[in-house]
Amino acid sequence: MRRFLLFFALLSVAARPASGPGPMPAAVNGPLLGFSVSGSEAQRGLEARFDALLDPSRLDAWTREMTDAPNYVGSPKSKANAEMTARLFREWGYEAEVVRYDVLFPTPLERSLELLGPNGYRAKLDEPVLAEDASSAKRDGMLPPYNAYSADGDVEGELVYVNYGVPADYEELERLGIDVRGKIVIARYGGSWRGIKPKVAAEHGAIGCIIYSDPRDDGYFQGDVYPEGAYRNEWGAQRGSVADMPTYPGDPTTPFRASKEGVERYPAREAPTVMKIPVLPISYGDAQPLLAAIGGPVAPMGWRGALPITYHMGPGPARVRLRLRFDWSTAPAYNVIARLEGSEFPDQWILRGNHRDAWVFGAGDPISGHVAMMDEARAIGLLAREGHRPRRTIVYASWDAEEPGLLGSTEWVEDHAEELARKAVAYLNTDSNGRGFLGMGGSHALEPFINEVARDVRDPQFDVSVQDRARARARFEGNRSVGVSGDLPISPLGSGSDYTPFLQHLGIASLNLGFGGESGGGSYHSAYDSYEHYKRFGDVDFAYGVTLARVVGRATLRLANADVLPFRYEALARHVGRYVDEVTALVETVREETERHNTLVSSGAWVIAQDPRDALIPPDLEPAVPHVNFAPLLNARDRLAAAASAVDARSGAGPGDVQALNETLYLAERLLTHQDGLPRRPWFRHQVYAPGYYTGYGVKTLPGVREAVEQRDWVEAEAQIVRLAGVLDGFSASLEAAAR
Ligand SMILES: [Zn+2]
Incomplete structure (x- = not known):
C-alpha cells in the first residue's frame, strides 16, 4: 500500500480538490440496475437523505470509546462493546440481540x-x-x-x-x-x-x-x-x-x-x-x-x-x-445481530457485517470499518422511522472473534446454515478502513452493481467519483484490464475476513469493500494500532469512513429496494472464461518448465551453471506432463456464456414474474458450490473462489482444478475438471430456465 503515497503526491498537484459533495453529473443519472425510471428517482432521493444523516464526528467519538481498553474476544471490553452496539442498534429501531458462542481461544501462559x-x-x-x-x-x-x-x-x-x-x-x-x-x-x-x-x-x-x-x-x-x-x-x-x-x-x-x-x-x-x-x-x-x-x-x-x-x-x-x-480455555464470543424487517419481502435478507474484536485496541483493525457500519445502520434506521422502511430485510452483524480465525461469523453461519441458504440475498463485508482508493472484491455477479454504486459516490478529496479515483490508480499502475470508462474488474475473494463462511461455505454472493492506499503504516496487530496512531496516520478526519458508509449503505439500500435484484451474469461468465483459459495455459507452462528442467539436468548444464563453492545438489528429473482433457470444462464455459447473456437480457427487460426471477438470481451462486467441497477440505464448497491451500488469504480461482495442476496431480486434475464442468452446467441450467 505504501507505494501509493508517491502516486498521491503526483496526483495532488494535477487535480483540483473538491469543495465537497455536490450533484452528480447528469450522464450517470439514468435508471439504476433493477429499478424503473421513477423508482430510480425515488431511490436517489432516499440516498441523498441517507448521505445527509452521516457525520464523521460520530465515527471519531465511537472509535475513541470502543478502543479505550484492549478488546479481544473474551475480554471485558469486548463484551461491553457488544452491549453498547446492541443498545445503539435498538435505539435506531432495530431488533438487536447479543448472540454468544463458546469458542476455543488459547492465551499465553508462558x-x-x-x-x-x-x-x-x-x-x-x-x-x-x-x-x-x-x-x-x-x-x-x-x-x-x-x-x-x-x-x-x-x-x-x-x-x-x-x-x-x-x-x-x-x-x-x-x-x-x-x-x-x-x-x-x-x-x-x-x-x-x-x-x-x-x-x-x-x-x-x-x-x-x-x-x-x-x-x-x-x-x-x-x-x-x-x-x-x-x-x-x-x-x-x-x-x-x-x-x-x-x-x-x-x-x-x-x-x-x-x-x-x-x-x-x-x-x-x-x-x-x-x-x-x-x-x-x-x-x-x-x-x-x-x-x-x-x-x-x-x-x-x-x-x-x-x-x-x-x-x-x-x-x-x-x-x-x-x-x-x-x-x-474457551472464551465467550458475542456477536451482535440486528434486524430491520423488510416491508414487502421479509424473507429475503441483505446481510451486512464488520468484525468488532481486535488483538489489542484495534483502532484501525477493525474499529475504523465498524464505526462506518454503525453510522450507516443508524441512518438506515432513521430513514425507516421517516417512512422509508426497506422492502427486504436488512441484517447487520457485529462479529466477535474474527481475529483468531473468523470464529464469530463462522459459528453463526454454521448455526443458521439452513435458513441462510434459503433467505440470504447477499453479504456485504467491511474490515479495516483507511484513506485513498476503493478496493472492491467479491462475487462477479455483483460486479456491474457495485461499479454503479461506486460511480455514484464522490471521493472526499477530488472532484471525481470513488470509481474514477480507483480507476486512475489502476491505470497509473499499468493495469491493462482497466479502461478509461466502463466497469472496473472486482477482485475474486480468497480469505482474511468474515465473508468466507457466507461465500465459500454456503455460496451466498458476497462483496468486500474498503478504502486504503494513502495511509500506510506498520501498526497492524500490534499494541500501537491505537486511537492515537489512527488520529495521526489513519483516516484522521474520518472522511473516508463516511465515504465507506456512503458506498456500502447505498449498496445495502439498493439491494433491499430493487424490483429486479441487480445480479448480472455476463461479467461472471467472462471472468470464469478467463480462469478457464488460465488453468488450461498453466498445464502448458508446467509442461514447458518440466521439459526445460529435465534438459538442463540430464545434459549436465545445471551443474556447470553453478558456483562450485556452493556445492549445490543437482535436482531429480521430473515426470513428464501428460495431456489433460479440458473438453468438459471448455464446453461448460461456452454454455455458461450463452446462459448468462440470456438471463441478463431477461433481467434487463423488467416486469413479468419478477419474484421467481429474483429467487433464481440470488440463489444462483449456491449452485457454484459442491456438497463435497474441495479435495482435502470439504468445508470449502465454492468451486470458483477459495483461499489457496498454500497461500492462505491469497485467492485461487477454480481451486479444485488449479491446485491439482499446481501440485502436478494429473489424476486429480482430470477428476476436478469433470466436477467443475458439472457444477457450471447445473448453474447454467438454472440461468437458462430463468431466461425462459
Ligand atoms: Zn480485521
Missing part, C-alpha cells in the same frame, strides 16, 4: 525465546509503553505478542532462516542441501498468510517456528517508525492466528457445527486446524541477534531484508530454545 549460542540473548517479547501514545500504557489485560493456536512446546535446536517460509523457499533450501528436520526455522512476515509458514515448516519436519517483522516489510525501510512516523518500530510485533484456516475457519474444535453448549468437540490440542509445532511472532529488535548468529551460506538476494546484517541461511551455529505454554 513465552520464552533464548539464543543459547554461540552467544547468548534473551528475547524481550514486549512492546514498550510510549509517552506519545497513552493507549500503550494500558497494560492491564493486554495480550502480549503471540500466535493463537500455536502448539504448546519446549523445543531446542539449530536455527534455519527460511525467507517467507513458503513452499518455493523450501525448494531453494533443498537445492542447497539444507534440511530443516529437527531444526527451528525463522521466517519473515510477508509472502503468504502467516499460518502457512508453520504449516509448511512442520510438513518439512521443523520442530518450531519463529516469525519476525522485517523492517523492509513495514518498518524503517518503508518510512519513519512509530511514534515519529506510522511504521513498525524496533519492538513492535505482529500478533495473529496460525490456525490452518485454508482447511476450515471458525472454532477449530467444531467444523460444520456451531460452538454451542452440548456440541461434540475435538479435544482442543488435537483439533485438525491447530498448529502442530510451537510458533512465536517477534519484533526485529528481537530477531536481529538471532539472525546475526546464523552461519552457513549467504541467503539469496531475494531473501535479504533491511536489517544491517548479512543474512545467512544456517543451519546453526545459532541454537535457540523456544518455550510456549497456553491456556486452552
